Amino acid sequence: MRVALFVTCVNDTLFPDTGRAVVRLLRRLGVEADFPHAQTCCGQMHANTGYRDEAVRLAKRGVAALRGYDAVVVPSGSCAAMIREQYPRLAGPRGPFADAVARVVPRTYELTEFLVDVLGVTDVGAYFPHRVTYHPTCHSLRGLHLGDRPLTLLRAVKGLELVPLPGAEECCGFGGTFALKNADVSAAMCADKARAVLGTGAEVLCAADNSCLMHIGGMLGRQKSGVRVMHLAEILCATETAGVR
Numbered sequence: 001m002r003v004a005l006f007v008t009c010v011n012d013t014l015f016p017d018t019g020r021a022v023v024r025l026l027r028r029l030g031v032e033a034d035f036p037h038a039q040t041c042c043g044q045m046h047a048n049t050g051y052r053d054e055a056v057r058l059a060k061r062g063v064a065a066l067r068g069y070d071a072v073v074v075p076s077g078s079c080a081a082m083i084r085e086q087y088p089r090l091a092g093p094r095g096p097f098a099d100a101v102a103r104v105v106p107r108t109y110e111l112t113e114f115l116v117d118v119l120g121v122t123d124v125g126a127y128f129p130h131r132v133t134y135h136p137t138c139h140s141l142r143g144l145h146l147g148d149r150p151l152t153l154l155r156a157v158k159g160l161e162l163v164p165l166p167g168a169e170e171c172c173g174f175g176g177t178f179a180l181k182n183a184d185v186s187a188a189m190c191a192d193k194a195r196a197v198l199g200t201g202a203e204v205l206c207a208a209d210n211s212c213l214m215h216i217g218g219m220l221g222r223q224k225s226g227v228r229v230m231h232l233a234e235i236l237c238a239t240e241t242a243g244v245r
Helices: 009-014 018-026 044-048 051-067 077-091 096-109 111-118 138-143 151-153 183-202 210-222 232-237
Strands: 002-005 032-034 071-075 107-109 131-134 161-163 204-206 228-231
Touching: 009 018, 009 210, 018 032, 018 228, 018 232, 032 204, 044 051, 044 077, 051 077, 051 096, 071 077, 071 111, 077 096, 077 107, 077 151, 096 107, 107 111, 111 151, 111 232, 131 151, 131 183, 138 232, 151 161, 151 232, 183 210, 204 210, 204 232, 210 228, 228 232
Parallel strands: 002 032, 002 071, 071 107, 131 161, 131 204, 204 228
Antiparallel strands: none
């Protein structure tokens, strides 16, 4: 199987280790992962703030870069939701790139969806001997309805102690440009989330979106909490032979 990795612009610029972890994980599972160099931003920020023309251009560029693969794997619930939910609306039913959208969208999966639903794998052979709590991001929870897929994968990781996060379904307050336009509210929501994380006694906070991890991790770091934040892919990529951070 040959898949395209849509790494997302946040990961590409700020969290490249996530993209590397996805590639190593997929290759370990026998999947050929390509990185189409023509990919850029998914356009979510533009679409959500009213810049429709800019979002359309990015969507058109995105589907052109991602065509021809068996699947498109996205290590981000928010960007995967953007492609699946917004691209058909941006293209329109008979728009100039509607056919390309119709081919790409049904083959686009968030990482845990791809592992569980497409590959049929719940135990990826990972080893991560740490106490971990999981934050389900809003898009993965309410847009993609990932359900227990991420938790199922985490429970199968050797050595990992998974502890529940109180108020897990509450938003962390990031929300993209929401954090800029409503900074005080965003910070208060993040403070609530950080308290919940600290209450678990976890060493690591895990999520499937680095944008939310960046937000929560910033507050945990300023508090000198000692709690690390890690993308789910980095945990699933870890093995006994490769070493564990």
